[in-house]
Amino acid sequence: MAAITPLPRSLELAAPALRLRPWQPGDADALFEAARESMASVGQWLPWCHAGYLREDAVAWIEHCQSGWARGEPYAFGIFDGEGRLLGSIGLNRLDRERRSANLGYWVREREQRKGIARAAIRALASLAFETLELIRIEIVAAVDNQASRRAAERAGAHFDGVSPNRIWHKGQATAAAVYSLLPPDDGIEAFGPVLEEGLLRLRPFRLADLDGLFASLHESMDSIGRWQDWCTPDYTLEDGRRWIARSRLAWRGAGDECALAMVDRQRDELVGSISLNHWQPDYRMANLGYWIRQSRQGQGLAALAVRMLARHALKSPDLQRLEIVAAADNRASCRVAEKAGAHFEGIARRRLTLHGQPQDAAMYSLVAADLA
Structure with missing residues (x-):
């Protein structure tokens, strides 16, 4: 014993x-x-x-x-x-x-x-x-x-x-x-979740040390991220961020759905956004891919690069054959990211999303391994 x-x-x-x-x-x-x-x-x-x-x-x-x-x-x-x-x-x-x-x-x-x-x-x-x-x-x-x-x-x-x-x-x-x-704290230990690097960007599991950067990123981005994400409001607290980081780290251990990675500027070691795999459907070997970029770093091609990096990594797994990106049809910034990353536009799904309590049509994109060759 x-x-x-x-x-x-x-x-x-x-x-x-x-x-x-x-x-x-x-x-x-x-x-x-x-x-x-x-x-x-x-x-x-x-x-x-x-x-x-x-x-x-x-x-x-x-x-x-x-x-x-x-x-x-x-x-x-x-x-x-x-x-x-x-x-x-x-x-x-x-x-x-x-x-x-x-x-x-x-x-x-x-x-x-x-x-x-x-x-x-x-x-x-x-x-x-x-x-x-x-x-x-x-x-x-x-x-x-x-x-x-x-x-x-x-x-x-x-x-x-x-x-x-x-x-x-x-x-x-x-x-x-x-x-x-x-579970025991493992801040700074990359034992769970991938670390991916390309150009100026590093994708890695979130750490508790990212809390201040996460809080600042979201509070500077109410006009952009907050328009399309119900949870991004002026009421978002440090405690909300702490819980979300804990959940994202646990998900990489198999306890939860939101497998998120921090997008980090490799030169500045600055948090610039988040990208995640969620809404897993193991029977169909599918998952959703979602992302956001803090307002001060938008328009620099970072989100499209992160999508390609994570998609290439994820689609190497035999457990995944398809990734979906679902964005509000009016969210042109998010749609442009999907298109620049090489995702295939499949059409408009009526009332696919609910945003601020209202049904929204969604643009549906998909990524398979051949799209990233």
Whole structure:
């Protein structure tokens, strides 16, 4: 059995304005108070948090956590503010030492919810799990209707893997659950996804270090990209960018659909855009190819070059025989890119797209290996 480094009992974790530490016997009154306060919210999803919860139950839970710590499971932490007031709980359990994975669960007392506490605590504990326990996967499993817990997972950067039927036992019956995953950070490591270079352009997987460049690129491009992409709005945040980068990196590992590459100016090391393969149809050996260029670098031929580079690479795979480019019929800039890249115009598909809530006709282009010879 693979060894996992045990954690010291004296361990404390720091997060913004928070302290995470192992439960101690002196925490029983605070735990009892927090649980009694949170029947309406926490109690809706965690069966132990009910009207009959006693101080003796809090004592028993802390004793269970302390004995479990010695065994290496669960690793349960109280979440405290800077003044030592209990805000909630978070922990790792169901450690699989062979697969180096674990489940992560959390709750926040009712009056402290919607303040980002769970998100910060998740990130702190996940960092410990990856760096010290050397785990390679953490799962967060929440009832499908538990929107608060799901939002915390998403804001912490977890990837939504899907809904798993009969995954949890809730209120006396088997219930579907939303399953999220966190993987170790691999910023700067090109282990997944290709790196392609030609002329001034490099295509490579996105890194967390691209976050500022991504944010700046989109916010300078509201008049161009924003006209054709619903998600490119002035409300786009750094957190939106962080989640998208995480999803794009996961997709290259097979967990997700948006296999995106950063377009980078090789001379300036500047992010100039993005290109991706998505909407995969394995049965037909097809995928969609999409792209955008930041406004200050448009009209320089970079998008057409990137399309040719990625298409040549992708169509070498036996799993792909056709790439499609679908652009709003009025999006002449995107259509010109497809044409300059050598894509074949196949016609106008009526009401193929929805843009800003309205149906749009789309220009359909295709690329096969012969187009790139």
